[in-house]
Amino acid sequence: MQSSNRKALLGLTLFLILFPVVAMNVTAIGHYLDIMIFVGIYCLINMGLSLLMGYAGQISLGHAAFFGLGAYTSGILCTKFSMSPWLAMVAGVGITALVAYIVGVPSLKLKGHYLAMATLGFGVIVHIFFNEEVSLTGGPSGFSDIPGLSILGFSLDSDLSYYILVWFLVLLTLIFSLNVIHSRIGRALRSLHDSEVAADAMGVETSRYKVIIFVLSAVYASIAGSLYTHYVGFLSPSSFDFFLSIKLVMMVVVGGMHNIWGALLGTWLLTFLGNEWLHVFHDFDILVYGAILLAVVMFLPDGLVHLVPRMSRVWKRG
Numbered sequence: 001m002q003s004s005n006r007k008a009l010l011g012l013t014l015f016l017i018l019f020p021v022v023a024m025n026v027t028a029i030g031h032y033l034d035i036m037i038f039v040g041i042y043c044l045i046n047m048g049l050s051l052l053m054g055y056a057g058q059i060s061l062g063h064a065a066f067f068g069l070g071a072y073t074s075g076i077l078c079t080k081f082s083m084s085p086w087l088a089m090v091a092g093v094g095i096t097a098l099v100a101y102i103v104g105v106p107s108l109k110l111k112g113h114y115l116a117m118a119t120l121g122f123g124v125i126v127h128i129f130f131n132e133e134v135s136l137t138g139g140p141s142g143f144s145d146i147p148g149l150s151i152l153g154f155s156l157d158s159d160l161s162y163y164i165l166v167w168f169l170v171l172l173t174l175i176f177s178l179n180v181i182h183s184r185i186g187r188a189l190r191s192l193h194d195s196e197v198a199a200d201a202m203g204v205e206t207s208r209y210k211v212i213i214f215v216l217s218a219v220y221a222s223i224a225g226s227l228y229t230h231y232v233g234f235l236s237p238s239s240f241d242f243f244l245s246i247k248l249v250m251m252v253v254v255g256g257m258h259n260i261w262g263a264l265l266g267t268w269l270l271t272f273l274g275n276e277w278l279h280v281f282h283d284f285d286i287l288v289y290g291a292i293l294l295a296v297v298m299f300l301p302d303g304l305v306h307l308v309p310r311m312s313r314v315w316k317r318g
Contacts (some may be wrong), residue, residue: 008261009171016167020160032178033159037231038149039271040166040252044266047170047177048217049252051264055181056213057193058108059116061245063122066218068130069096072137075146075235086150089226093219100218101211108210111196123245130237133281142236151231162231167225172273173220177260180216189213243286250289254296256303265305 023032045067052058073092077083083091107118109292137143149156149165180186188209189197192207196206229235251270256262270292274285300307 002127002182009174009178011282012174012264013171016171023268033163033271033274036168037159037163038275040163040170041224041231042248042267043170044227045221045269046171046249046252046255046263047260049222050116050260051177051180051189052213052217052306053249053252054257054259054263055186055189055193056210058210058214059112060119060217061116061242061249062121062126063217063221063248064240064242064244065126065243066221067095067101067228068126069099069163069236071229071235071240072225072266073222075138075143075225075229078147079143079145080247084257085147085226085230089223092226093222096218096225097215097242098221100215104211104218107217108214120242120245123242127237127241130240131164137177137237137297138235139235142234144234146229146233146235163208166227168303169223173223174260174264181260185209186211205276223270247289250293254293254304256305258302259305262303262305266303269304302305 019036020033045063049060050065052060060236070089070092073095074085074088077091094318103119103122107115107122110118130139133139150160151165154161156165181189186202188199191202191204192206192209200208228239247270251266252263253266254270255264255266270289273292296303
């Protein structure tokens with residue numbers, strides 16, 4: 001791992017440790033911890049999307065479906081089959097990985113807009129399934145009474161305990177992802193992004209690596225879905241619709257698609273904006289999201305994560 005990544009990882013860890021301490025002086029501490037839990041859950045999904053889109057160059061508009069598969073598998077196994085939440089989470093990862101492999105093998109032979117449409121179609125199919133299978137998923141009304149998580153008999157029934165669990169998993173996933181990026185697989189992914197033809201000519205198994213990274217990103221989303229369902233305790237199809245897939249991609253693009261730290265930054269920014277300020281626009285918030293995306297693409301095509309280095313270079317020239 002590069003020294004810059006180590007420093008950033010240390011800074012993030014210190015921030016996460018200090019955040020609850022600082023928040024304790026705020027009246028709405030539960031509210032801010034709640035937002036940070038959702039930031040962490042979305043960060044898990046977007047780290048996978050960053051690997052898939054930013055490093056491997058493969059577009060996906062269906063990751064809300066993988067998020068939902070993990071959530072529903074966990075919720076259904078716990079409520080209808082009395083399975084342990086942790087075993088249900090593992091089962092969710094297995095089922096999601098299998099579905100991602102089945103979808104990814106044919107879909108990833110497509111490129112560009114065709115791949116985007118294929119993943120979009122998959123997401124719509126899964127959303128329809130959640131709506132129509134009333135006996136299994138509860139249909140549009142969803143279902144509740146999903147048990148929470150516990151560790152060694154200690155129930156994670158407070159925002160602080162769940163905050164610690166979620167961000168501990170985010171940090172582990174981030175360390176794993178950074179090691180993947182700087183490994184042989186990461187170099188293969190970057191060669192895919194630059195030119196599949198050139199990567200093929202150099203002996204890179206492009207089809208294999210595309211499927212691997214697609215399945216890995218789906219696994220990240222599945223874990224996030226399980227964490228979501230055991231935290232909220234309620235599931236409905238509206239939580240995993242097409243707009244969520246678009247919003248996730250937007251977070252990655254706004255933060256910086258080609259940098260995994262950018263995915264974290266974009267997730268934090270848009271989640272806080274959506275919960276704190278954009279809700280005042282009601283049904284017009286999508287227009288605000290679109291305006292933010294347009295501004296970033298026009299003036300910061302590499303994302304907000306590159307804003308600080310760019311400003312420092314301008315400052316030095318000045």
